[in-house]
Amino acid sequence: MTFPSDMRFHIIIAAVFWSDLVELRKIRGISSSYKRFYKERKSFLCIDGSKLIPFEQVNDDYCDCEDGSDEPGTSACPRGRFYCTNLGFRPHYIPSSRVNDGICDCCDASDEYNSPSRCQNSCWNLGQQERALVEGQMRTLDEGLRLKQQLIEEGVLLWREKQAQLRELQQVAEDLQIKLEEHSRRKHEADRLREQTRKAMKAGDGGVSRYNSSAISLFQLLDSNNDGSITVDEVRSKVAFVQDEERVLSVDEAVTLLGGGHRMDLTMFQHTLWDILTTGNSVKIKDTHNALGRLVGEDSHLKAADRAAEWEATDLKKVEESYETVNMEISDLQKKLAIDYGTDWEFLFLNSQCYQLKVYEYTYTLCPFNQVTQKSTSGTEVSLGIWGMWDGTPKNQYSQMVYENGEPCWQGGSRSTTVTLTCGTETGLRSVKEPSKCQYIMDFQTPVACQPVLKQRGVHSEL
Numbered sequence: 001m002t003f004p005s006d007m008r009f010h011i012i013i014a015a016v017f018w019s020d021l022v023e024l025r026k027i028r029g030i031s032s033s034y035k036r037f038y039k040e041r042k043s044f045l046c047i048d049g050s051k052l053i054p055f056e057q058v059n060d061d062y063c064d065c066e067d068g069s070d071e072p073g074t075s076a077c078p079r080g081r082f083y084c085t086n087l088g089f090r091p092h093y094i095p096s097s098r099v100n101d102g103i104c105d106c107c108d109a110s111d112e113y114n115s116p117s118r119c120q121n122s123c124w125n126l127g128q129q130e131r132a133l134v135e136g137q138m139r140t141l142d143e144g145l146r147l148k149q150q151l152i153e154e155g156v157l158l159w160r161e162k163q164a165q166l167r168e169l170q171q172v173a174e175d176l177q178i179k180l181e182e183h184s185r186r187k188h189e190a191d192r193l194r195e196q197t198r199k200a201m202k203a204g205d206g207g208v209s210r211y212n213s214s215a216i217s218l219f220q221l222l223d224s225n226n227d228g229s230i231t232v233d234e235v236r237s238k239v240a241f242v243q244d245e246e247r248v249l250s251v252d253e254a255v256t257l258l259g260g261g262h263r264m265d266l267t268m269f270q271h272t273l274w275d276i277l278t279t280g281n282s283v284k285i286k287d288t289h290n291a292l293g294r295l296v297g298e299d300s301h302l303k304a305a306d307r308a309a310e311w312e313a314t315d316l317k318k319v320e321e322s323y324e325t326v327n328m329e330i331s332d333l334q335k336k337l338a339i340d341y342g343t344d345w346e347f348l349f350l351n352s353q354c355y356q357l358k359v360y361e362y363t364y365t366l367c368p369f370n371q372v373t374q375k376s377t378s379g380t381e382v383s384l385g386i387w388g389m390w391d392g393t394p395k396n397q398y399s400q401m402v403y404e405n406g407e408p409c410w411q412g413g414s415r416s417t418t419v420t421l422t423c424g425t426e427t428g429l430r431s432v433k434e435p436s437k438c439q440y441i442m443d444f445q446t447p448v449a450c451q452p453v454l455k456q457r458g459v460h461s462e463l
Contacts, residue, residue, distance in 0.1 A: 027058065027059060027072065027073065028059065028072065028073030028082075028110065028113060029072035029073035029074075029081075029082035029083050029096070029099070029110075029111075030072045030073075030083055031083045031085075031091070034047075034072075034083075037069070038058065038072075040055055041055055042054070042055060043055055044057070044058050044070060046064070046065035046066070046067060046069050046070060047065070047067055047069035048065070048066065048067040048069065050065065050066050050067070051064060051065055051066070053065070053070060057070060058070050058071075059071055059072065059073045059074055060074075061074045061076050062076055063076040063077035063078075063080070065077070066079075067079060068080030068081070068096065071096065072096070073099065073113075074096065074099060074100075075096050075097050075098070075099045075100060075101070076096070077096055078097070080095070080096030080097075081093045081094070081095065081096055082094050082095070082096045082098070082099050082106075082111055084105070084106030084107070084108065084110060084111060085106075085108055085110060086106060086107050086108050086123045087108060087123055088108075088123040088124040088126075088127040089107050089108075089123035089124070089126045089127040089130065090127075090130070094106065094111060098111060099111050099112075100112055100113070100114050100115040101115070102115050102116065102117045103117070104117060104119035107121065107122045107123040107126050108121050108123050109121055140423065140424065140425055141423060141450055141453070143425045143447075144423045144424060144425055144447040144449075144450035145447075145450050145452060147425060147447035147450075148346060148447045148448050148450050151346050151349055151447060151448050152344040152345070152346045152448075154349060155341065155342075155344060155345035155346050155347070155348040155349060156344065156345055158345070158348050158349065159337075159341075159345045159348055162333065162336070162337055163337070165333065166330065166333050166334065166337065169326055169329055169330045169333065170330060172326050173323065173326045173327060173330060176319060176322055176323040176326060177323065179319050180316075180319050180320060180323055183228065183312065183315050183316040183319050184316060186228045186265060186266065186312050186315075186316075187309070187312040187313055187315075187316045189265070189266060189267050189312075190266065190308045190309040190311075190312040190313075191309050191312075193216065193266070193308065193309075194306060194308070194309045215266075215269065215270045215274045216266065216307075216308045218274065218277065218285075219266050219269050219270075219274075219308075220307075220308065220311075221238070221285070222234055222235070222238055222239075222285075224237070224238075226311060226315070227315065228265065228266070228311070228312060228315055229263045229264060229265050230258070230263070230264045230265075230269060230273070231262065231263050232251055232254040232255060232258065232262050232263075235249065235254040235257055235258060236248055236249045236251070236254050237286075238285060238286050239254075239257065239277075239283050239284070239285065239286065240283065240284060240285075240286045241282065241283055242281070242282060242283060242284050245284075245286065257273055257276065257283065258272075258273065259272050259273075266308070336351060336369075339351070339369050339387075340390060342398055342448070346448040347368070347369075347398065347448055349448075350368035350369065350427075350446075350448075351368065351369050351370075353367070353368065354366065354367040354370075355367075355368075355427070355428050355429045355444070356429065357428075357429035357430075357431075357432055359431075359432050361376055361377045362374050362375065362376055362377075363375045364384075364429065364432045364442070366419065366429055366442060366444060368387075368401070368444075369387045370386070370387055371383060371384075371385065371386045371387065371403065372384040372385050372386075372403045372406070372417040372419075372440070372442070374440075382406070382407050382415070383406040383407045383415065384403065384406045384407075384415045384416070384417045384440050385402075385403030385404050385405060385406040385414075385415060385416045385417045385440075386403055386404065386405055386406070387401075387403055388401075388402040388403055388404040388405075389401075389402055390402075391418070396451060398421065398449075399420065399421055399449065400418060400419065400420050400421065401418070401419040401421070401444075402416070402417075402418055402419075403416060403417040403418075403419065404416045406438075409437065409438035411437055411438065413438065414438075415438045415439075415440070416438075416439060416440070417439075417440040417441070417442060418439075418440070418441050418442070419441075419442045419444050420441065420442065420443055420444065421444050421445075421446060421448075421449035422443060422444070422445050422446075422449055423445070423446075423447070423449050423450035423451070424445035424446060424447065424449070424450075425447060426445065426446075426447075427445065427446040427447065428444075428445060428446075429442060429443070429444055429445075430443040430444065430445050431443040
């Protein structure tokens with residue numbers, strides 16, 4: 001079917017007019033969720049319901065609605081918003097005052113539809129960059145979560161080791177307590193014997209004095225390791241039968257000489273084995289000639305008693321020092337185990353570790369669960385706080401640490417530091433800032449700060 005030439009002309013004119021009308025009536029600056037409010041009809045109701053206006057007044061560059069909803073595509077309303085579709089990137093709103101102002105605010109250039117500016121559509125490139133960034137973040141998150149699981153497993157094992165170590169130390173402390181009581185008793189006995197010797201010498205009782213001195217000296221001769229007691233092995237190594245000096249005593253024979261036990265102190269020795277040795281009828285000291293006579297002759301009575309008391313005092317002091325050291329270790333370990341290291345002890349590996357970062361002329365050191373310090377190039381070190389508590393969000397309590405009561409600030413008060421934990425594949429300090437005087441913030445990266453996410457927000461799959 002053909003049309004006359006004049007009719008074809010009118011059809012073309014009508015088509016051009018209609019296309020201009022469609023372009024003119026295109027409602028710009030609205031999201032798909034708001035399109036239902038802008039279906040063309042005789043009238044338009046402001047979205048806030050405040051006014052009903054003719055639909056022709058929508059986007060006519062004059063603000064009729066208080067909420068600016070009648071001018072989504074122009075800059076007429078001060079409270080208006082323009083929606084950037086930004087296909088391929090993230091959609092967002094801009095103030096309507098920026099529409100057609102000669103500056104490209106939307107990456108798809110939709111905000112400059114009627115300005116001399118010639119904006120390039122950069123949404124796809126921006127979307128690619130963001131997708132690459134998000135993919136990198138997701139890879140970091142996956143690797144961080146994998147490392148976190150390893151650290152959780154290590155934390156559980158380390159926690160068990162610390163608990164076992166605590167039990168062992170407590171058992172050592174109990175054993176030392178018993179040993180301490182025994183050495184205290186021996187020292188008391190040695191002091192008593194020394195006092196008896198002094199009194200006897202003062203009274204002129206030489207027999208008693210010689211008796212005590214000889215007994216103590218012989219006891220010391222048999223006590224090879226100077227632990228304040230004679231054992232089965234010490235008796236077997238230094239005591240022999242008079243009739244058969246070459247034969248080594250059996251264990252049973254040595255136990256019999258020790259009064260049926262495996263160990264004998266000075267008091268029991270004086271009342272049992274001393275008498276057996278001094279008679280010389282059945283057993284004697286090995287490889288000695290007139291050992292008792294030499295012992296009595298070599299030491300004065302009081303000197304022997306004093307030396308025995310001094311040895312007991314020295315042994316007692318050693319045990320007391322050991323007991324005190326073990327109790328200090330127990331106390332320190334109990335304090336460490338009382339700290340909250342996370343629901344799965346995942347932060348336990350940070351204990352006893354320190355991390356440094358140099359910022360200009362200062363070196364900052366973070367020792368988790370201990371303290372934070374700042375050291376200048378001159379060598380001056382300042383405390384920025386000691387471990388206080390976790391202070392994260394209700395959803396993630398372990399996202400922030402607080403270190404308080406550092407050294408006083410010249411403006412008054414004490415220094416403090418807030419440490420924010422972020423997800424990463426490595427553990428270390430990332431940044432240190434001082435937003436206000438003597439109040440510091442740190443960014444501390446570690447795999448144990450990684451949290452699983454259900455959905456990555458901001459970039460949609462259809463982009």
